[in-house]
Amino acid sequence: MKLGDATIDRAFEQSFPVSVLSLTTDEALIERRAGTLPPGFLDRKSNAFAFTSQSWIVQVDGLVVLVDPCTGNGRHLGQAPVFDDLDTPYLDRLGVRPERVDVVFSTHLHHDHCGWNVRRDGGRWVPTFPNASYLFVDAEYERWASTDHPNTFSPNVFGQCVRPVVDAGLATVVSPPHRVSPSLTIEPAPGHTLGHAVLRLESDGTTAYFTGDAFHHPLQFTDPGLHLPGCDDLARAIETRAALVDRVRRESAFVFPAHFPAPHYGRLGLDGDEVCFLPGETGLLQSR
Numbered sequence: 001m002k003l004g005d006a007t008i009d010r011a012f013e014q015s016f017p018v019s020v021l022s023l024t025t026d027e028a029l030i031e032r033r034a035g036t037l038p039p040g041f042l043d044r045k046s047n048a049f050a051f052t053s054q055s056w057i058v059q060v061d062g063l064v065v066l067v068d069p070c071t072g073n074g075r076h077l078g079q080a081p082v083f084d085d086l087d088t089p090y091l092d093r094l095g096v097r098p099e100r101v102d103v104v105f106s107t108h109l110h111h112d113h114c115g116w117n118v119r120r121d122g123g124r125w126v127p128t129f130p131n132a133s134y135l136f137v138d139a140e141y142e143r144w145a146s147t148d149h150p151n152t153f154s155p156n157v158f159g160q161c162v163r164p165v166v167d168a169g170l171a172t173v174v175s176p177p178h179r180v181s182p183s184l185t186i187e188p189a190p191g192h193t194l195g196h197a198v199l200r201l202e203s204d205g206t207t208a209y210f211t212g213d214a215f216h217h218p219l220q221f222t223d224p225g226l227h228l229p230g231c232d233d234l235a236r237a238i239e240t241r242a243a244l245v246d247r248v249r250r251e252s253a254f255v256f257p258a259h260f261p262a263p264h265y266g267r268l269g270l271d272g273d274e275v276c277f278l279p280g281e282t283g284l285l286q287s288r
């Protein structure tokens with residue numbers, strides 16, 4: 001799709017069911033805010049939504065920017081089987097050759113957001129995007145470089161997905177807010193992980209946020225207190241989520257989360273006094 005002068009594409013990796021009841025058991029809320037959305041957001045039979053792993057490719061200011069490069073092939077984490085030993089045509093779905101990617105940005109360093117940083121070459125992990133500048137947020141880089149963090153989700157991610165990039169001289173550690181180009185800024189959005197950040201696009205009067213895991217499901221727009229397990233700092237994650245909801249609404253911005261099913265992005269509106277998700281282009285039409 002086009003947003004201002006930017007072109008935004010999506011690369012799909014995989015999708016699997018996650019129970020919406022792990023966010024809330026409030027059936028009326030689920031029906032009201034998820035039951036009215038496209039089917040991927042709520043399967044009534046199983047109460048599951050289609051947790052989707054995808055990357056966003058933003059082309060603007062003469063750059064090809066890859067956001068959140070998924071889990072990757074041939075990696076065995078031994079933590080959640082759904083992420084183990086993948087063999088997907090992700091790179092074919094990117095729509096650009098790896099050599100053409102100029103910037104790689106991970107909203108955070110969970111394994112499903114930086115796995116394709118590297119690919120296996122013989123017995124070694126080497127950078128998948130040999131001409132890219134890989135941007136790491138300082139607080140996030142330090143959190144994962146340390147081996148003594150109590151939250152052990154995504155083991156060995158630094159050694160496998162970050163270290164080879166550093167060793168190849170392709171890594172830049174940045175302190176947000178960090179301007180990537182005239183239209184793109186990395187902004188802090190901590191909590192899900194300590195250095196979690198979002199990418200803000202502003203182009204020709206249109207604004208969009210690539211929000212990583214600040215939101216896993218639209219129910220969290222309505223109630224920012226709802227969450228899946230695994231946050232580094234839950235109280236901060238909730239605070240960040242509430243602040244993002246306010247900003248996105250104030251700026252009539254698009255959100256491009258990392259894990260939403262089709263149509264994968266949208267805007268926010270109000271239904272009475274309740275914040276609701278307007279999937280796809282709906283928000284654009286309603287805001288006119």
Ligand SMILES: [Zn+2]
Nearest residue numbers: 110112213258
């Ligand atoms: Zn994730």
